[in-house]
Amino acid sequence: xxxxxxRSAKRADARRNEKAxxxxxxxxxxxxxxxxxxxxxxxxxxxxxxxxxRHFPTRADLVIAVYRHQVDACAEAGPALLASAESPxxxxxxxxxxxxxxxxxxxxxxxxxxxxxxxxxxxxxLFLERLVPVLGDILTAARESGELTADIxxxxxxxxxxxxxxxxxxxxxxxxxxxxxRLLLDGCRA
Amino acid sequence: xxxxxxRSAKRADARRNEKAxxxxxxxxxxxxxxxxxxxxxxxxxxxxxxxxxRHFPTRADLVIAVYRHQVDACAEAGPALLASAESPxxxxxxxxxxxxxxxxxxxxxxxxxxxxxxxxxxxxxLFLERLVPVLGDILTAARESGELTADIxxxxxxxxxxxxxxxxxxxxxxxxxxxxxRLLLDGCRA
DNA sequence: GAATATACGGAGCAACGTTCCGGTTGGCAA
DNA sequence: TTGCCAACCGGAACGTTGCTCCGTATATTC
Numbered sequence: 264x265x266x267x268x269x270r271s272a273k274r275a276d277a278r279r280n281e282k283a284x285x286x287x288x289x290x291x292x293x294x295x296x297x298x299x300x301x302x303x304x305x306x307x308x309x310x311x312x313x314x315x316x317r318h319f320p321t322r323a324d325l326v327i328a329v330y331r332h333q334v335d336a337c338a339e340a341g342p343a344l345l346a347s348a349e350s351p352x353x354x355x356x357x358x359x360x361x362x363x364x365x366x367x368x369x370x371x372x373x374x375x376x377x378x379x380x381x382x383x384x385x386x387x388x389l390f391l392e393r394l395v396p397v398l399g400d401i402l403t404a405a406r407e408s409g410e411l412t413a414d415i416x417x418x419x420x421x422x423x424x425x426x427x428x429x430x431x432x433x434x435x436x437x438x439x440x441x442x443x444x445r446l447l448l449d450g451c452r453a
Numbered sequence: 454x455x456x457x458x459x460r461s462a463k464r465a466d467a468r469r470n471e472k473a474x475x476x477x478x479x480x481x482x483x484x485x486x487x488x489x490x491x492x493x494x495x496x497x498x499x500x501x502x503x504x505x506x507r508h509f510p511t512r513a514d515l516v517i518a519v520y521r522h523q524v525d526a527c528a529e530a531g532p533a534l535l536a537s538a539e540s541p542x543x544x545x546x547x548x549x550x551x552x553x554x555x556x557x558x559x560x561x562x563x564x565x566x567x568x569x570x571x572x573x574x575x576x577x578x579l580f581l582e583r584l585v586p587v588l589g590d591i592l593t594a595a596r597e598s599g600e601l602t603a604d605i606x607x608x609x610x611x612x613x614x615x616x617x618x619x620x621x622x623x624x625x626x627x628x629x630x631x632x633x634x635r636l637l638l639d640g641c642r643a
Numbered sequence: 644g645a646a647t648a649t650a651c652g653g654a655g656c657a658a659c660g661t662t663c664c665g666g667t668t669g670g671c672a673a
Numbered sequence: 674t675t676g677c678c679a680a681c682c683g684g685a686a687c688g689t690t691g692c693t694c695c696g697t698a699t700a701t702t703c
Contacts, residue, residue: 311652423633430616443613450640501683
């Protein structure tokens, strides 16, 4: 309720700038990571610094706005995989890979989280809110099918994946986050 | 060779300041993390900013100097555990816990690594140089005893542990890095 | 077309990393 | 002991960043 109204209550230029900022941020995040200087994002969008802070008071607000629909896509893939995969555990594997791929492409995401406590909390909240229930369903299904034996909470597994992928951001030919994830999943059914 | 000589070739005040800096940094790192402002460390040591940069050109140099003997202790514990534990795999478990404990107590260590590429490389180098061989021996022993089946390189495992613990720095009652590590190790012998 | 609320831009402040150089001092030779 | 010089010290100064604040511009409404 009211969301639509609130949005149309905004001035046209404000809406335009918000979109420009979102596009600019997405572009800059790819090249410079989410720690990119605020000035650079503002310049890329062709707006002043005040504008960026008015629309997104916190850096986390901007990051969340940029990635929200990607997180949504990840969340929606959960039930789909559960329906299409050979077994619930296979679905778990695939979903974990999907989530990992998303994380790895987000340069320096973990970095921003750690350097700014508020940002961490916000990002954390978004991920948890959307993904914990999804992963929870997959884990329950895998447990009921008898493939999953480890007593691990969705939150715990989600964080483990996040941490493992956070460290794998930089290109290192000798380190393969997927292998670590595979071993971790193996450990969950041992 | 010559290390002793090189050290005594330094002037007395230089040696004194280096020690003061080391002590100050160790103290400040505990409270503020390894990202603590340079000025604060200098002030704590009672020296100027120039002094800190002369002795430790890079932040990583300082961090390494502070933690080097702790890393050494970790490295030396490897053979000891291998000799005392019930089995090589048990030694692996214990050594991983030891290393994890060391990492978790170093607030923001991963943080500094990521924010400064040079620092990352230096720290990385120290860890690899000292710990990869040690972990390699343990893994080989565990593999020969038949307990370890996964084909995982020491470097790969070391990084996985590092990443998992790096994310577990802040106190979160709902997340237990040890559980993740246990599952990962289980996966290595499945 | 005028009035008003809303949004914009960028100057300005504080905090930080890092460099640089004039002043100081420890150690050695005479 | 004294004097000299290389080594060392301190902190001012510069560039970059995050964030705030307010005079100006403009979209919307009547």
